């Protein structure tokens with residue numbers, strides 16, 4: 017099932033007293049069911065923080081995050097895990113080096129008391145384009161791209177509706193990046209996932225996203241359709257500058 021997402025006035029402050037820093041003053045955006053929505057902007061603008069708040073990895077924020085109209089705060093952990101999953105940038109860091117792929121995929125099934133585990137694991141690993149024999153491999157026996165496929169399989173195994181993708185390809189080789197993006201694209205077409213994807217790469221937005229928000233110092237400056245990139249149809253000066261820099265870089269490449 018495809019889900020809609022609404023982020024309403026999401027704000028967070030890290031630290032206290034004199035050292036307090038308001039990282040997100042109040043972010044709002046809506047995502048349609050089955051849409052891929054990008055978050056772009058300079059380093060430190062708060063993109064990953066938005067995803068961490070949405071997934072409740074960081075939970076002391078204000079505002080609201082609604083998935084199909086239901087607040088993530090009202091969802092018990094089990095419901096939340098079966099509604100949304102995150103895929104992180106670094107497939108080395110996100111997999112335990114001493115756990116086999118089978119252990120990684122089995123764990124959520126045990127926690128959520130799901131049956132047919134072997135069948136579910138086989139399906140998840142083949143869905144991400146890896147052979148079933150890889151269930152018995154350990155992370156050090158996998159390439160970076162294969163590791164990211166396993167991380168995606170882990171996110172898929174509970175059959176969520178929303179994937180929060182935090183720079184899912186930026187740690188990978190350029191040729192492997194395209195493979196992973198194509199895999200994510202195919203999965204979205206087949207399953208109707210809703211994606212929210214953080215990236216610093218407007219070429220990735222152009223390839224994957226229907227719309228994207230440009231963030232600057234914790235605020236959304238502008239929300240644009242993908243085709244605004246090509247002719248740089250942004251109106252906010254920072255968004256225009258970001259797109260111009262990206263087009264210039266691509267022209268030079």
Ligand SMILES: Nc1ncnc2c1ncn2[C@@H]1O[C@H](COP(=O)(O)OP(=O)(O)OP(=O)(O)O)[C@@H](O)[C@H]1O
Nearest residue numbers: 030031039057058059060061062063064065066216
């Ligand atoms: N737990 C934390 N405690 C204090 N400050 C934090 C914490 N997490 C993030 N920040 C700060 O919040 C700001 C936004 O960080 P965030 O990682 O969300 O940015 P980003 O846009 O994703 O950056 P990048 O593109 O470099 O990954 C940064 O200044 C960061 O130092």
